[in-house]
Amino acid sequence: MEYPQLGLPLALELVNTQFALGGQPRDALQTPLDLQAWIELNSHQLDTSSHGLEPTEGDLERFRELRLAMRGLFGAAAAGGSPNTADVRTVNDASAAAPRFEWLDWSGAQTPRAQTMSVADGFAGVLAAVARSAIGLLAGGIQVQQCQAPGCVLFFTRETRRRQWCSAACGNRARVARHYSRHKRQMGPA
Numbered sequence: 161m162e163y164p165q166l167g168l169p170l171a172l173e174l175v176n177t178q179f180a181l182g183g184q185p186r187d188a189l190q191t192p193l194d195l196q197a198w199i200e201l202n203s204h205q206l207d208t209s210s211h212g213l214e215p216t217e218g219d220l221e222r223f224r225e226l227r228l229a230m231r232g233l234f235g236a237a238a239a240g241g242s243p244n245t246a247d248v249r250t251v252n253d254a255s256a257a258a259p260r261f262e263w264l265d266w267s268g269a270q271t272p273r274a275q276t277m278s279v280a281d282g283f284a285g286v287l288a289a290v291a292r293s294a295i296g297l298l299a300g301g302i303q304v305q306q307c308q309a310p311g312c313v314l315f316f317t318r319e320t321r322r323r324q325w326c327s328a329a330c331g332n333r334a335r336v337a338r339h340y341s342r343h344k345r346q347m348g349p350a
């Protein structure tokens with residue numbers, strides 16, 4: 161399981177498991193083992209654990225569904241368009257499947273502590289964390305953008321990259337492509 165991990169918020173890290181290599185579409189999330197590897201790679205962003213559990217085909221299906229919905233929503237946000245209501249519902253359903261609540265942990269002489277508890281853990285908890293990440297990005301006014309380099313389909317945030325490209329490599333490819341198209345125009349029609 162390899163994909164261009166850019167250190168982005170969880171939701172975009174899932175969306176970016178669909179990428180392009182040499183102009184060919186690739187999908188790094190094809191088997192339950194791929195899903196397990198993705199969760200492992202992004203565990204530092206998760207406050208819920210699926211440790212010791214093995215994802216099923218059904219879990220994989222739910223993550224792929226959420227990924228598709230988020231790709232639609234981030235695409236709409238990047239283009240300044242309207243969302244598909246089914247995509248909004250998919251994200252909300254995933255979030256609602258693992259409600260969270262505050263829990264007061266205080267007994268004896270210890271200092272009172274607040275703990276955030278969830279009624280679901282395992283993969284429903286991870287799926288909900290991804291959905292919450294998407295909600296935070298979309299509703300938090302974070303500018304999400306799709307890479308403008310030819311053939312690249314990755315999303316990133318304006319905060320993490322200031323330019324139109326997801327990476328320096330894509331920036332270079334875009335500059336080279338622009339140079340050649342300008343060169344071609346200067347040469348005129350053959």
Ligand SMILES: [Zn+2]
Nearest residue numbers: 307312326330
């Ligand atoms: Zn790119």
